[in-house]
Amino acid sequence: MHLRSLGAALTVTGSAHLLHMGGGRVLIDCGLFQGEGALEARNREDFGFDPRDLDAVILTHAHLDHVGRLPLLVRRGYRGPVYCTPPTAVLAETVLLDSARLQVEASRQEVRRARREGGEPGGEEPLYDEDDVHRALALLRPTLHFGQSVQVGPLRVTPQRAGHILGSAYLLIEAGGERLIMTGDLGHRGGGLQPDFTPPPPADAVVIETTYAGHLHRPRPATLAEFAGALRQSVRAGGKILIPSFAIERAQVILYTLRGLMDSGEVPRVPVFLDSPMAARATEAYFRFADELIPPLRGAVARGEDPFRPSTLHVVLTGEESRRLNRYDGPAIILAGNGMMTGGRIGHHLRHHLWKPGTSLVVVSYQPPGTLGGQLVSGAATVPLLGEDIPVRARIHTLGGFSAHADQTDLLAFLGTTGTPRVWLVHGEERVMQAFVPVLAGRGLTGNLMPDGEEVDLLSTTFPGGRPLSVTPGGEEVREGVGGE
Ligand SMILES: [Zn+2]
Structure with a gap:
């Protein structure tokens, strides 16, 4: 072989x-x-x-x-x-x-x-x-x-x-x-x-x-508790709560978690906008193939529920509707792509809200150093966005455990x-x-x-065509990995 x-x-x-x-x-x-x-x-x-x-x-x-x-x-x-x-x-x-x-x-x-x-x-x-x-x-x-x-x-x-x-x-x-x-x-x-x-x-x-x-990933229960805490704080801050998210798996994890947290009263019911047609389509696939998912999800779908639909969910399809969200008053959660903030609709939400002190940015994906997301999670005071320098007054919550x-x-x-x-x-x-x-x-x-x-x-023991083994002394290094979501 x-x-x-x-x-x-x-x-x-x-x-x-x-x-x-x-x-x-x-x-x-x-x-x-x-x-x-x-x-x-x-x-x-x-x-x-x-x-x-x-x-x-x-x-x-x-x-x-x-x-x-x-x-x-x-x-x-x-x-x-x-x-x-x-x-x-x-x-x-x-x-x-x-x-x-x-x-x-x-x-x-x-x-x-x-x-x-x-x-x-x-x-x-x-x-x-x-x-x-x-x-x-x-x-x-x-x-x-x-x-x-x-x-x-x-x-x-x-x-x-x-x-x-x-x-x-x-x-x-x-x-x-x-x-x-x-x-x-x-x-x-x-x-x-x-x-x-x-x-x-x-x-x-x-x-x-x-x-x-x-x-080593943080245990999931700790991540979920941290997520709930960040959302409660964000709702109290009164502004928009922006969650940049990948369309597949991450968006569905966040929707499912939001539904659970709102149903149990751990997070107040505020409007949730899924501002990503791609994530909306992927979510339909998750619903359709719910038999492949963990038992609580399978069970919910079998009972006729939609586990990916918090009661306050609005799915935003057109770009025009997405821009109209900029004029929406009051706290609301906006889930938009892309997850690394390198493009997509999250860009205009960031430009409209990052400079407001009531805004919260909840980061649920790895952000490579040097990218916009990387600058935001490392505490930059201003960031370049769509041709402007935008001061960062939003509160930023970074959660590493959703990988x-x-x-x-x-x-x-x-x-x-x-x-x-x-x-x-x-x-x-x-x-x-x-x-x-x-x-x-x-x-x-x-x-x-x-x-x-x-x-x-692949069966060779001497790896003649392969790169020689290079071993880093000290070995077991535990550190933040790289994207590859
Ligand atoms: Zn993959």
Whole structure:
């Protein structure tokens, strides 16, 4: 079994892994690189293989950094099947159409900017558009079900529950008596709306995500208590309560939590505005596939309730309605995207409210240093926003415990049942992965950083094609991980 990582090797985004096993060639995930310019530029590069040579694509889940280059793959000639779970197919449609819209919009803005500055209106072509997305969606085969094996060419593939977001799976892949586990992204046990990941079966090698391999999450009950406290304080402050949120999983966790806190009287009933059409569509998918979620949610839906609907919820669909919220008086919770405040409707809410002393900003996602969100959580007095410098007078509450990713304890528990020492690390910051290697060594496991773009024999014990093990002295470092929501 040979693997070539064409994304999420020594970095957190762009997941795409080309597997050669049992005579088959299968691409696991086809994600977008996200982040600073150099990383994003990689989306425009050649895949490094001919898409027409693939037997199949398998998607582990619908996050953009796992599915976002699929329309490009199709644009460059791929016509084969794309296997995924039914919820992943539904969420992938929402995610990819939104991505195409953003690509086209970014390209138009670039052209306008060039014209304004009197330059050539060249600009970057959008990576792909809605037509490409529809061509990609037509290839989806939502035939993967947890615990049920399917034949993908010469490979026997068994998806198992990954507990990360709705529909997320990790894969047991078998051929010729060899067994490989590819994790995709794993969830935090006891975390959000997903049941815990299924303990993995024995395997000969594991390729594992390491987003939060250097971090221990705060216990969820403590996070929920902190969230309730922040909301009570915010309601008392009297102004808008802004919650920047990702559209998938985080928005549903927040809606479900708000409903519970308001029903129990822990937080006063104030209007809740879900100002994100994408989050609204994702929430419909969560409702539709409620059988996949934790028992309290399944039970609520079975009783005919909508667990994602606080009694004061208003769903804001158009941009015009969203702007009208700026004139709304009195306390209200506004949930808007995107979660990292790098774009989306949260921008105009921040511009209208950050400078008011009664405003509260409740941050429920990791904010990378240097971004607007990063500046806000580190206490900046003014921030640049939509072309203006805005003084920050809002009260800022930062909650770190809502992550949908496995932390170090979760990852070690996962590896504990696979019975293999061969562990390949992907989807993490290089520094975090290097610090994780000695932690693994302490448990008799050989961790190796998956090289970028180089094919490796996953069963090799000497890792000839791989990057040599680099071990950071001191090892077990526990620190804040990086985004990769
Ligand atoms: Zn993910």
